[in-house]
Amino acid sequence: DxxxxxxxxxxxxxxxxxxxxxxxxTNSMFDYFLWYKKYPAExxxxxxxxxxxxxxxxxGRFTVFLNKSAKHLSLHIVPSQPGDSAVYFCAASAVGQNxxxxxxxxxxxxx
Amino acid sequence: EAGxxxxxxxxxxxxxxxxxLRCSPISGHTSVYWYQQALGLGLQFLLWYDxxxxxxxxxxxxxxxxxxxxxxxxxxxxxxxxxxDSALYLCASSLAQGAGETxxxxxxxxxxxx
Numbered sequence: 001d002x003x004x005x006x007x008x009x010x011x012x013x014x015x016x017x018x019x020x021x022x023x024x025x026t027n028s029m030f031d032y033f034l035w036y037k038k039y040p041a042e043x044x045x046x047x048x049x050x051x052x053x054x055x056x057x058x059x060g061r062f063t064v065f066l067n068k069s070a071k072h073l074s075l076h077i078v079p080s081q082p083g084d085s086a087v088y089f090c091a092a093s094a095v096g097q098n099x100x101x102x103x104x105x106x107x108x109x110x111x
Numbered sequence: 112e113a114g115x116x117x118x119x120x121x122x123x124x125x126x127x128x129x130x131x132l133r134c135s136p137i138s139g140h141t142s143v144y145w146y147q148q149a150l151g152l153g154l155q156f157l158l159w160y161d162x163x164x165x166x167x168x169x170x171x172x173x174x175x176x177x178x179x180x181x182x183x184x185x186x187x188x189x190x191x192x193x194x195x196d197s198a199l200y201l202c203a204s205s206l207a208q209g210a211g212e213t214x215x216x217x218x219x220x221x222x223x224x225x
Binding site: 034036049103 | 144155
């Protein structure tokens with residue numbers, strides 16, 4: 001049973017446009033969420049986090065939105081750049097529990 | 112500041128052998144995590160060590176084991192290797208005990224079991 005789902009295995013976006021990556025979770029106890037980016041042959045790189053007391057967190061071109069009632073979070077990248085092409089993982093944890101990762105979404109930003 | 116380091120970068124073994132993977136956390140981090148990423152799959156949690164003790168383990172058989180040393184570095188041991196153990200093994204570290212703390216990942220060890 002997948003507790004963290006990323007239903008889009010891949011996404012293609014034109015350079016300069018907005019990329020929206022989605023993540024859904026089933027465990028209502030999750031209260032802390034992370035997004036990671038992973039390039040081939042490298043380990044994941046932390047991007048941005050959000051706790052359940054907030055519904056939005058912004059860091060430069062990256063914004064994460066959390067909708068607790070829908071158990072849904074999304075990562076917005078504006079504007080998208082070719083260097084953003086990577087696999088993006090969302091991860092969630094509950095107090096005292098380890099992070100659970102989604103399967104990832106492969107983002108391709110086309111020049 | 113040095114990030115999380117892992118060795119070796121690549122490892123080739125045959126079925127039934129044992130593999131040992133190593134991880135050095137970021138200086139000051141006490142928690143170390145191990146993940147497996149099999150081809151086409153997401154990150155699967157393996158093990159969590161903090162202050163030298165195993166705090167939690169994922170849904171993996173006992174032949175996956177490890178330890179954390181007094182300097183907070185860690186080893187992952189996989190015994191009786193099977194073909195499906197071929198994967199990228201990622202180590203991550205964080206400042207404090209697990210949940211809610213950002214984990215920083217190493218580059219991974221690519222294990223190939225023939």
